[in-house]
Amino acid sequence: MSHGNAAFTSVEICAGAGGQALGLEQAGFDHELLIELDAHACATLRHNRPQWNVLECDLRVYVESEEALELKGQIDLLAGGVPCPPFSLAGKQLGRDDERDLFPTMIKLARQLEPRAIMIENVRGLMQSKFDSYRQEIVEELEQLGYKCDWKELQASDFGVSQLRPRSILVAMVPECWEHFNRDTWYKPSEDQLPPQSVGELLAKTMKDRGLRGKAFDDWFEKASKDIAPTLVGGSKKHGGADLGPSRAKKAWNDLGVCGLGVADEPDKNGETKNPIRDLGVGTNNGPMLTVRQAAKIQGFNPDGEKEWEFKGRKTAAYRQVGNAFPPPVAKAVGLQIIAALKAAMPFSIEKNDALFDLPAPSTPVRAQLADGGGDRECASVG
Template identity: 45%
Template sequence: MHETKPITELTTVEICAGAGGQSLGLHLAGFRHTLAVEIDAIAAETLKRNLSRLATAGGHPAPDIAIGDVADESVWNPCDYPGVSLLAGGVPCPPFSIAGKQLGSSDERDLFAWAVEAAGRMKPDAVLLENVRGLSMPRFAGYRQAVLDRFAELGYRADWRLLEARDYGVPQLRPRFILVALRDEFAPYFAWPEPIPSTQTVGGALYDLMAENGWPGAEAWAMRANRVAPTVVGGSKKHGGPDLGPTRAKREWRLLGVDGLGIADAAPGPDVPADFIPKLTNEMVARIQGWWGPEYEWDFAERKGRKTSTYRQIGNAFPPPVARAVGVAIASALRKEVSATGNHGVASHDEVYRALREHGGFVSLAGLRRVLRGTLADREIERRVEFIRRDFDVEVRLRGGAPTYKLGEWRAFRGQEDHSRHEVFAIDRLRSKIS
């Protein structure tokens, strides 16, 4: 029988860890890292500096930091870390991003399904994976259902929740789609974190930093920046230097009195006109991401003279206060601190996918309608099938002039030796573009 770990031994392995926004939040929630895996060497150096410091302060050995493709077993092997309390990570976002092509399983950067299989090999008590809001869209309903069903086969109850960073003290919108899976033993004890009552504004968060060099316009600027920021966009190595997002986001920043076309080296000085429109520094962007106050101090590694690498680390991070809130909720469930009344993991995300999967053979539109008991119109069923076909092999045959459908393999990378993802990573010049 699976035993609950002692309260003092909440351990975590974190994959696609970036510069450690989730790492810090989980540490503050009571988890101790045993391993963090990250493909970017600069971000990995940031992890090493800070996680080593936190471990030393807590009287623990420094965690291992593995640098490279998380799915490469020469970098790390999930089987070497059995039974940790939590497998966590922020798997790549571009396959699901609204700003991208939403290729899902067809994008070589998609690691969600692989992470589920890694959990099956490690058998942690809980899994936490975060991604962009795009994964919550109808386009990916079948994909989500496949993830939930696979977790159920592995003995977990899983579900997603769209959380807004502004609801947890972070002065920006930054919606994130969070998956939490727990072993059946712990799932009834889990409840999603409630929003905190106060909302921080950009002006309130950044006034002291904007005023530190004596700029006479700082106070008026802070009064103008009286709401939360749009979502900070960290970008990827496929794109250029740091700025605060696409055209629409830059317009929103402008309304807050911020020039979004780049990052400044320092706050404006005493000779700068009061009506100047300033750019943010990396330190200011870190505040917008939730690195705020003594508990959230973080030392970012950087290439000499390069703001871009630091900005990218900050901009792509999972805000630490949000990670902390979710981490506290998971820790509470693993400790069974509340009554076992929760129904986590009972929701369904795509009835059409489930009907195709459970039927196993060819089924017509009329057959699907009968299985679904008329809850969906034919047009909606057809739309769902077309979405499913983007991520799964679906064989179509005509029967009596009408199409019938049979669900085949999930095209997502789950560790298959013959998957096309390996070809991409074998080309050195493309390796730096996987982000």
């Protein structure tokens, strides 16, 4: 647990490709451990942040292991984005009856770690009235552990993200921190927050870099400058390749001059687009497809002037990581509010603790279980 000028510490579950982790890092959190099941997402995390301790593991296996107790009382924040299919509008919305529901596992881990704060994100569907009782159950269980908590729905575009992406957010804190957490403003953007760029403004340079020129670029830019993007959809590992969502989403993309029937290949090392007819819509009425890197910009990764966050795996695997991510700017904004409350609750006279809490490598028994760990985390957060 942090003190004085030391970094605030966190454990992140269902970390995905690191959207929430990146935003929380920018807010000031130092990640002690990130748990993620998908091998491609783990490769992405390790590639971009070699210093992070990434455990490729089913969360349900981890909480049953001895390792889950080794950071007890040493963590400021437990964060993550548990699987969304139990609550997604695109699914059956089985909630607590869905075997992929990891909220109970998250609460068990909170009991084991005893963090001072918790931040969990999920899809907007969780805020529907049909899940009122389920959200209340989660609140009551956290209150039994000694936390105060609240649910809010946040819109990513309010935080400068060029996309309509509503998410449900749970923040919980121990009482001495919660009294410093402004529940009226924590979910609102700061007054100096700039409005999001349109798709055209955001992607103009990258479209030119891909070879979209002349009238084709002008026609695309005119359409793409009308609005921000609809919600990116990561899709399911069980159903087909990467595209930009169901029919209604594809129509919204088409209105912005973007073809939603697939995801384009990145230009080669010489900057050439391999298949301009398919990927850029040259000679067709489809318009250009997005590349993974462009989708990442729409998700709030890779702002101009910052080192690019790279996604590992082949195109479909990489795109799904992007589409399922939690936008880093939103995570940063909420993370800053959490840190402000943690700091306000900290005794002024406390000095920096020289002890650094390093999590030992997981034991062989935990890793031995991974092959059978299973668990379908189709809808990563944050990830």
